[in-house]
Amino acid sequence: MSSVEFKNVSKDFSGNVVLSNYNFKINDGEFVSFLGPSGCGKTTSLRMIAGLENNSTGEIFIDNELISSPEKKLFIAPEKRKLGMVFQSYAIWPHMNVFDNVAFPLKMAKVSSEETNKRVNEILEMVELKDFNLRMPNTLSGGQQQRVALARGLAAKPKVLLLDEPLSNLDAKLREKMRKDIRTIQQYFKITCVYVTHDQVEAFSMSDRIMIMNKGTILQFATPDEMRANPADAFVKDFIS
Amino acid sequence: MKKALTAIFLLGLFLLCIYPLWYLAQSLLFNEGTFSFDLFQAAFNHSLTYISIRNSLVICSLTVLLSVIIAVPLAWVLTRSNVKGKGFWRTIFSLPYAIPPYIGAIAWVNLANPNSGMLRPFFSGINVYSSFGLVFVLSAFFYTYILINLLSALEKIDPSLEEAARISGATPLQVFCKITMPLVTPSLVTGMLLTFLSAIASFGVPALIGTPAGLSLMTTQIFTLQKMASVNGLRLSGALSVILLLISSSVFIFDYIVTKKFRFSLVGGKSARSSFVELGKMTWPVNLLLGFLSLIFFFLPIVAIFISSMAKLQGDRRVENLGLQNFKTILFDTEETYRALSNSLFLAFTTAVVCCIIAYFLAQMSKKSSLFVNRLKEAFIAVPYAVPGTVLSLSLTLVVLAYRLPLYNTLGIIFIAYIAKFLNFSYRSINDGLLQVDDSLIDAARVAGANSFQRMIKIWLPMLKPFLMASLFLVFMPAFSELTMTVLLTGPGNETIGTLIFQLQEYGDASGGGAAVLSFLTLILIIIMNATLKVLTKGKYGL
16 A cells, blocks of 8 residues: 655755665565665664655655655654564563564554554564564563564565565574565565665565665666666676675 | 782772771770670661751752752753753763862852852842752752763663654654663663762752751761861761662662663664754744753752952952952962862872772773672772762771871872772773784784884784873873862871861951862863863873
């Protein structure tokens, strides 16, 4: 149901251009990766979708609805955008147990408690954390915290799930399994996903389309096959090989 | 050899930090060899001492309450909103931490005394000599314990914890209530307990504001009983000290339990906070409020001290009344000033240097000693810091008298009290420093061909320098203006700046403005030293 669109979006931070003139559309149900070296603008783009950062010019749409336009003095606060997000540090609240962490978005959306119970249990089962309801975060392994973060991101049926380098703190073996699991869950819910990574293997193995960026510009936005066949320039060719 | 040295150090610490307190407690608990609570019974039955205990508990609890009301919103605005000039506001609102509260009390007496208070023409009902006045002046200084604790806790929280809540649909207010506050609660509790402890241990403010208002607190009651020096009075003041000691230690134990149980690991991934809550329409009201609060807690008291120090006649508001007459009188025509100044400088300087040396050896021990020895050592150092100064000086006096040490009524006993009280500051900064100088850095210099002297001069000293500086400054500043302990230990000829200011304000002619002059100069010295420390340590220490 949900698309994400940038029209002429730029961002500068005290004179430095962080993003220049981004134009793209992510389709409903698509899994898109933002790929590039650090400082390329991928995380900033993601945070602008979330509303954690403002764009300086241009318009951002979610679901064809305008959510940010400095020219029109319009900015929808992050809590009103109905999104889910998984952070690099997981950002599991240490003072709440697993259930309360996952149920938080549902409570904020004023979902009834029976419905909340049902939904949290369902989603915890899906991320293989059945019976973890009452565990406190500091008793969980990194991989388990990661799954709680994913469950929380999905709990309130968000329009778009945003993932900010979610696997970078996991060991290699776990990372491979999580890649598959995230993709499976995404296809099960048919949810639009925007995935930030600097790891090209990750991007190529998971995405429907990849947007490759460098120094605040989009170099290419294409399917993995297209990108392999026709890299837009030398940088892309070099980065993906 | 190493073991013997460790044992000697521990024994020394024990004699300095623990034994006097133990001596005080046992001398009151054991009456001719038998254990009894009779004396405490007497303290509770005696109306004056009972009232002072009740007053202390009530006044200090109210102080904590008012401090929370001041500090929590301030901490939020200074870390989470997009208000301009955060660094400036932070310094202004943290500075009262370094200013001796009795100077603040003098400022508020000048501002709001019922006869000639500078604020009387604007607010006719204002009177600092009241329970509210006492709570207010205590809060105006001790809220900084809560503020400083909260600021550092709020800064340590991984920003994504709060961002995750926003994405999950929580408004900024909901984020504050459901995420931020629960996470900083342990730090808030610690701040509140420190505020309570400082308030209950404080002497200057209760003496200058509480006593004229007819409110005696435990510290001022102990002081009065000591000065009267009747046998029964001395025993009662001893009992009161032990009760004060018990109250403060239980507060500390409570804090230890709370922090141990509920402290969350707050360290996060990205340290840069990229998003602040936009104040929007609230920008002006918030700035106005910050301005107003800084006026009350910082600028107004300083201006009041300044005007009083210049006023030839206190309470006369005409411009012609201002001049440098008081400065001349107190600095050049008063014999005590010179004595007090040289005593204070000498005491503060030697205490700072000696603390620094002791702390260095104690911190060095950490690397080689067992966990148990380290725990014991740190506990010994922390005890005199935590114990109210009044109790500490009383127990030192008892030991000195009991063993007939030739220290009674000398600068020596004041010096020992300062070492015990302020060693904690030195130890913590030097320990921080030694943790930074990894052994591999020294080894690398050795491999590069530096001999032990070169290693010390080229590697070790430059790396440790900011921490040594911090250690010296952090002891010098409070020692220079100390009052609570000194007032009980001082004798004729042993004035310090603190006791001289106190005497001038209490008994001297207040119209002379002498207390204000010395307070003003002390304030300037402390503000300059704080700024110097901040520059020297590149912002790591200093407010």
